[in-house]
Amino acid sequence: MVNKMFRWLKKNRSPEKLKNLPELIRNLQDSGDFLHYESKQQDSSFFIYYFKTLVHETELNDHILPYLVEKPLKTLEDIPERVPIPGVILSSDLKEICEKVMRGFVIIRLNANATECALIPSQVKKARAVTQPEVEFTVVGSKEAFVESLDTNLHLIRKRLPVHELKAYEVTVGKLTNTKVVVLYLDGIANVENVNTVKQRLEDINVDQIVDNSVIMQLITDDKNSPFPQLIDTERPDRATSVLCEGKVVVLSDGSPQALIGPTTLVEFFSAFEDYFVNWIVASSARLIRIFAILFSILVTPVYVATLTYHYELIPKDLLSTLVSSRQRIPLPPILEAIFLELSIELLREAGARLPTKVGQTIGIVGGIVIGTASVEAGLTSNVLLIIVALSALASFTTPVYRMSNTIRLTRFPFLLFAHLWGLLGVTICFCFLIAHLLKLKSLGRPFLEPLYPLRVQDLKDAIIRLPLKFQNKRPIHLQSEDTVRFKTVTEKEKNDFHE
């Protein structure tokens, strides 16, 4: 299907149409930034071609050309010998030449009709400086985040993991963008099957354009019709390194400041990387709070709708007067009231996300305070529901992974509908559907709900709670790691320096 869709692209752009090098060069000359000139010496001359926007011109003039003109050039073979830069190649393969010149190589020919040429690398490397992580900011810990340059990102990981086992398998994806995608894994630790799955899926990608790693994520994910993300993306090199050590596979792509992590599990989406920086008790309680927040966020509005529509018996008698009097003037049934408020919160969030930061803040305040109060005063919503909806929106933002919090907010709507149709029974039915869906999901072929189902007691050490580091001495079972032991636990010697 996808193949057919993009077949027209192939026809137009393939260099096979061009018969030889002079023709290719004529073709390239259509662009204004393609430079070509003849360098004439006493008895020899050569031709230089390059894109000035891709080539580091100072480097070219200071460190490459002087070597070429110091003595007359006899043959192309002289060039690799003279230029002290690695990566100089001779080629007559049109496809390769075309690819290299588009990546910032300089073409050198000895005469205007030659079909063979030398290619000298002299790319200009422009990248944003490494900055603080913004989405996954932590108070303690490293303040480095991935940037758009693949080389910088690889550097950030390699310097944290200086072992030869760290392999970076490169694939080029995208017919037009030719994006470099790198699969990172620790040889001998990561499961070969997992690595091969990722490689295979990357190689099978058949699209023209890779805008971002998120596109790759959508293309290689297991169930493309699930609202749940099945791969984690992170902007923290330390998190990427840490999951590599666990035996997971990391995918980086050029032009994207995000790394993909797989295989992953549902509970991993609720663990922040900061959990590993703090004491295990603090970390575990933070995780419990987060899990409570998720359940609260999904269930509280549906339960409100269900109880008010069907189960008035369940409301404690002291709460009754608060609820009834707050709903006294409201013409809408609970479901419409809830949908109205939920939609306005979603509107606010969407408007805030699309606007520049400073305006976005104003929108938040205007929306939250003004619209909320006004709608209560106008008698459109009850103030109890306003509190509930605001709290559940707040709770949904506790999810450490941004993608997941979007999903959580979306999940609430089917629950609302079911709550309206069948009350608490409907909420239960919807919950069953949700569990069934989650059970069906896989991440790179590994069960998504592990260690809860299938139950792997050993992996519970780092799931809902995080046990102390000395218990983290085995790699997660679901990764099927080649080397399951991370380190040997040595019983601690007596630490007391003083004796009574």
Added chain:
Amino acid sequence: MTRLFIFIVSMLLLTGCVQRSILDDIQMVTIIGYDLPEEENEEGLIKGVAVAPQYQADGRVDNSVFVQTAALSKEIRSQYNSESPKPFVSGKLEVALFSKDIAETEGIMELVDTLQRDPSIGSRVFLGISNSDMETLLRTNYGNVDTGTFIHDTLSHNSKHGMLPQTNLHDFLYNYYSEGNDPFLPLVELDEDKVKITGLALFQGDRMVGSIDAKHLFTFKVLHQKFSSNDSFTVKVNEEEHAAIYNIASKRNLNLKKVGSNKIEIHGKVLGVIKEYSGQKLTPAKLKEIERAMEEDIEKRGMDMIEEFQTQNIDPLGIGNAVRSVTRGDFNKEDWRQKYPDMDISFKMNVTVTESGVIE
């Protein structure tokens, strides 16, 4: 695909069968009272008084009172609906009251039965017998609260921390159906703008046959169950001196070893703290005196009560039930009824004062 489609469509169609009761579109009855009608021509009918609170947006609570007369209690309910703007629901019922007249003449089981059959009514609904006219009692405004909650709270805190023994729908039914037990219910009365607990109504089967005055409730509770309360008990030591005992913890023990020879011993044990003393100085000897005075006082009242129960042949203390539990083989209810009035029941008290204040 077809299966999924049919599934979704049938589920959506089925939603039409579910009955909705949106919170602000229903009439929640919190208290219901049954009385005999006054008019001559309505003989044999029952008058039902239901109170449904109306919560106003400004926080006020108005109580709507609905009065209807019919032969069956469910019929009364359909008559309520004819004069109410919203449908009646019984899921939030807190208290059901019966007039003394009904309890004494017709028995209340027929009415309790409908409460017990309705699945939306919980078994923790309080039951009570009203001495006052039902309609006046329920039409009285008790302040900015709904009448049901008001009376429920009055009964609830008194049985939790006070001298009232625990009585709700569940307890009533247990006492009613179990062999060798007779139910009892609190007696309430209108006292200007409050509801006062005036004692305990005693039943034989579902018919009220007697009552205990509020001042004897403590003795009854000591005889009936283990409890601890924050109420006080006043002991008259002699003509001038009185002592008030607080924070009472009490236990009862039945000695059933001599049931064969028709002898039952009830042992009561009370722990308390003296908070108030009208005499001069509390010496250990005085404490002993107070303890003894209290023991004698309770023993006397208790024995009077037990004798009263025996003459009326009712067993609200559940002695029969206790005997049944130690009887091997079949326990014959009728035999026990015969034997009970002639049983030699004795009552021994043991009072211990654990504290008598900081200043000695």
